[in-house]
Amino acid sequence: MSCSKVLVTGASGFVGSAVVARLLLSDKFSVVCCVRDLSQASFPCEHIFFELGGGLPATALVGVTTVVHAAARVHVMSVQGADELGAFRAVNVTGTIRLAADAAQAGVKRFIFISSIKVNGENTHSGRPFTSFDLPAPVDAYGISKWEAECALRDLGARTGMEVVIIRPPLVYGPGVKANFLSMLRWVERGVPLPFGSLTNRRSVVALDNLSDVIVRCIEHPAAPGNTFLVSDGEDISTAQLLQRVARALGVRSALVPCPQIVLFAGLALMGRRALFRRLCGSLQVDMRRTCELLEWTPPVGIDQALAGVAKHYLDTKTK
Template sequence: MEVKILLTGATGFLGSAVLQRLSGANNVDVSISLRSDSKKSNSKLTLGPYRTFLVGDLESKLDWTSALIRQQVVVHAAARAHIMKEQLSDSLGEYRRVNVEGMLNLARQAAKARVKRFVFVSSIKVNGEATFLSPFQPDDLPAPEDAYGISKLEAELGLMQLAAETGMEVVIIRPPLVYGPGVKGNFASMIKLVEKGLPLPLGAIHNKRSLVGIDNLVDLIIRCIDHPAAANQVFLAGDGEDLSTTELLRGVGKAMGKPARLIPVPAGLLQFGATLLGKKAMAQRLLGSLQVDISKTCELLDWRPPYTVEEGLRRCFEPSR
């Protein structure tokens, strides 16, 4: 039986990977939404074998009526992404406008249009920024620390309330750092440093961080589209392998065919220096631990990450995908 799916954020890092996977799937009818003012709205996406709906900015008054006709599932990958150097004075207000109000407006209209399931890509930032004694669990008390994480938590709470009121199934997926071809942000910066062959004082870091390769995350999203046990659940995403920053840098270098030049400087000394320079947040990302427990995801959905971290890193640098 064919499943009709509306995908938002189809030009983004994650959304484009989901679209590529869905486009090759059997018994799937994919529609996509694009911002009407997007520079990418006239790209090859509009010429693909799927219906394209040009919409405005993701906000609370956007009319999704035409895009939702006869849709059975919405996969919501559009969002105001986490911005490292936020310039807005009211960043929380802007995150809420897009990630909470805009998303819930779509979800309410989806429920009214009798969409069966709404798959929402959230963030591990809902759980918090660091783990100490044990990995994050899906049912941990939320502890977001920044505006982006707060907006994702508020979006989740609104979705769950909507599910209870309307009967529309909701699936929430919280990924940690996502890496893959074309990745931006911190991971891209790490790749550039290794590529340049610069010596890095990160050769003796013994933290543990969970990551998720784009192909593993997409595979999980696809599983959540129609798996009966996914309804009204929160899932953590991950590769199932936790790496130290040192191990990750070495893995990136191996995947690139360039050795990572790492100097073994004690983590405590790096932490002290970062504090003096006002870079505590950066130090936390490089030196601290953030682990997720994906056992619920694996057991409830009968799912395993199809790619290892080594395979995922290698796929980042394959000449063609």
């Protein structure tokens, strides 16, 4: 039986490695992993050095039918202002289009771009979740660069005939998660009192298993080309509920303390962390019904099951 050859960029990263692992579970795919450090070549398949913006070796795309582009520049706190946007554009826009143009020229059939819900915006209003048909409203440099890359990819696809698929996930969590989610795990596990007990916001999140599952589904599904897909776990929860369920997964008591939002806002504003207030206290919901209908897909993993996996990995690997 012939295999579809799939090239995955960012294959040593959080999302890319999960996609590769899922692809290797099936005998339907052969995989090429693109990584920035060949010492991280941990999968039993071909590995190629790739730094976004630097291009691929001429032979890398030979025989490839699908590219899953998970590599990206994410938030770098030391670069701000106009230089920040330029840095994001150089990698997430220029680098992406160079890769896509090379893929189209090599005869790649489908290009799957892992974008971000930040293209839609930062927050939603009650009862009005984001949809794939909303007018984009990115706020920060990262979101703007992802939107510009989406536009350029659609134009390239229209000119070359290469099928373009765009996926916009919200917050992604899973075993080995870093950044704010890891900090939250540490706070909860240590029993740090957290002033979020009164929050009733609604947020969509997506487990790494669910995101990688829908990405792999987009590789072959006939309804995927030309579409933008929003994805989540299918259950929206408040920040307070998320912390409570994390505590349960870790086997500890929740230490949530009720606190008025105006007090939270004032405290974080004094620390220069207004964006953090928006992420913790604001709502961000996505409507993924169209994703489920077109791809005939439902999330295979629920939030509590996914959090159990996150908690186990955290407890097994944390520094004593």
